[in-house]
Amino acid sequence: MKDVLAWIDGAREKSVEELKEWVRIPAISSDARHKADLEKNADWLIAKLKTLGADRVEKWPTIGHPAVFASYMHQPGKPTLLVYGHHDVQPVEPLAEWKSPPFEPDIREGRMWGRGVVDDKGQVHIHVKAIESFIKTVGKLPINLKLIVEGEEEIGSANLDTLMREHAKDLEADYVCVSDTAMFGRGIPSLCVGLRGLVYLEVHVDGPHQDLHSGSFGGGVLNPINALAKMIAKLHDDDGRVTVPGFYDQVLPLTPTERKEMADLPFDEKGWLAQTGCPALAGEKGWATLERIWARPTLDCNGISGGHEGEGSKTIIPARAMAKISCRLVPNQSSHDIQEKVGAYLKQIAPPGVRVRIVPLHGGEPYLAPTDHPVFEVAKRAFSKAFGQPTIFMREGGSIPFVRTIADRTGKPCLLMGFGQPDENAHAPNEWLDLENYHLGIKSAAYLYDELSRM
Ligand code: BES
Numbered sequence: 001m002k003d004v005l006a007w008i009d010g011a012r013e014k015s016v017e018e019l020k021e022w023v024r025i026p027a028i029s030s031d032a033r034h035k036a037d038l039e040k041n042a043d044w045l046i047a048k049l050k051t052l053g054a055d056r057v058e059k060w061p062t063i064g065h066p067a068v069f070a071s072y073m074h075q076p077g078k079p080t081l082l083v084y085g086h087h088d089v090q091p092v093e094p095l096a097e098w099k100s101p102p103f104e105p106d107i108r109e110g111r112m113w114g115r116g117v118v119d120d121k122g123q124v125h126i127h128v129k130a131i132e133s134f135i136k137t138v139g140k141l142p143i144n145l146k147l148i149v150e151g152e153e154e155i156g157s158a159n160l161d162t163l164m165r166e167h168a169k170d171l172e173a174d175y176v177c178v179s180d181t182a183m184f185g186r187g188i189p190s191l192c193v194g195l196r197g198l199v200y201l202e203v204h205v206d207g208p209h210q211d212l213h214s215g216s217f218g219g220g221v222l223n224p225i226n227a228l229a230k231m232i233a234k235l236h237d238d239d240g241r242v243t244v245p246g247f248y249d250q251v252l253p254l255t256p257t258e259r260k261e262m263a264d265l266p267f268d269e270k271g272w273l274a275q276t277g278c279p280a281l282a283g284e285k286g287w288a289t290l291e292r293i294w295a296r297p298t299l300d301c302n303g304i305s306g307g308h309e310g311e312g313s314k315t316i317i318p319a320r321a322m323a324k325i326s327c328r329l330v331p332n333q334s335s336h337d338i339q340e341k342v343g344a345y346l347k348q349i350a351p352p353g354v355r356v357r358i359v360p361l362h363g364g365e366p367y368l369a370p371t372d373h374p375v376f377e378v379a380k381r382a383f384s385k386a387f388g389q390p391t392i393f394m395r396e397g398g399s400i401p402f403v404r405t406i407a408d409r410t411g412k413p414c415l416l417m418g419f420g421q422p423d424e425n426a427h428a429p430n431e432w433l434d435l436e437n438y439h440l441g442i443k444s445a446a447y448l449y450d451e452l453s454r455m
Pocket residue numbers: 119120153154155156157180181182198363364396397398399400401
């Protein structure tokens with residue numbers, strides 16, 4: 001490992017420059033205008049991997065954006081690790097709030113600033129560099145390794161199921177490692193052992209066949225925006241609980257031990273709140289903040305539209321209104337079940353004067369890691385060696401659809417070894433990557449490969 005670690009140190013500046021190159025490609029998966037950029041983005045990674053002695057480097061097309069696959073199967077008898085990440089990024093609006101342009105990566109305060117620097121290009125690049133550190137010193141990896149980097153994570157991984165069915169054999173491995181989460185806090189190596197799932201839908205409320213004069217018609221027919229607002233308000237009770245019938249039926253209760261472990265984490269609740277800019281905490285009554293964001297399901301309105309949104313006033317009864325609604329799910333809820341329940345309830349509480357249509361968008365299942373499996377101790381050891389600190393277990397409130405899919409399909413344990421920071425501005429203006437963490441991340445990945453070679 002001495003040579004490997006020395007190589008990582010020596011390559012520090014070059015690695016950062018290389019990552020900047022990749023970040024410059026605006027691979028926004030939700031925006032059809034960037035379709036060619038996702039191809040370019042995948043090609044960039046392919047070209048890089050082709051210089052690193054892989055036995056296979058392939059672009060896997062989908063009806064949406066392509067994934068990249070590579071494999072290093074040079075160690076017969078040794079375990080195989082499947083590493084996952086995504087190369088697509090989130091949109092950048094509001095552009096005016098960025099201190100430097102999102103696709104012109106800038107280095108300030110020991111950080112790289114730009115869209116995708118930490119979610120998830122930087123975290124994929126960490127593994128690329130760890131692979132390179134072995135290839136350039138020892139000549140080959142100490143284990144067998146496969147890499148899958150998808151291009152549609154930020155839009156719900158809709159074509160991942162098909163891809164994984166087509167390539168079931170290619171993706172076989174003993175362990176899975178996901179490089180797409182954040183650490184609990186600065187300098188605290190953290191293995192994420194739980195993710196929430198997601199369901200996303202639109203509710204369309206239709207009234208008159210076109211906008212009406214609110215003087216001539218107001219008071220005579222129902223206003224779709226008024227109706228939708230009332231429906232949304234009915235989705236929570238005064239204790240912050242979701243009122244959809246059966247919503248909590250499959251929720252796995254937290255054990256007293258799990259609650260204690262969460263309560264014992266050094267969580268700075270005041271600092272966390274300050275980071276949001278909100279005047280107070282809120283949420284389901286009876287649960288601590290970490291419990292609410294990691295282990296309790298939620299329902300949120302993400303967007304709402306309808307009627308006159310332009311300048312000044314306009315007196316109308318709008319023809320329609322629409323809301324985008326998502327739920328974060330916890331074990332053992334299922335996205336299909338919750339989507340049905342939320343859709344049915346919205347239809348049930350719709351007042352008679354409007355028509356309601358539900359348009360499902362996407363879903364993903366929650367994950368809970370089998371932490372009694374010995375590989376978690378091995379991963380902890382690797383992570384701690386790089387950071388010089390004990391590794392903790394945590395959960396995340398976010399979702400990565402791939403994780404449950406691969407876990408269910410293969411039955412193999414999934415390590416979520418992430419190198420983000422809690423205040424990294426993922427999905428927001430001024431996303432940044434802590435460069436020291438990135439550097440230690442490369443070492444963590446290298447230590448992980450090394451530790452796994454003795455399993
Ligand atoms: N990297 C995140 C997942 C994540 C979120 C990890 C928060 C750690 C903390 C991932 O790219 C993401 O944003 N996922 C989406 C999934 C959705 C579009 C299906 C999410 O959670 O909203």
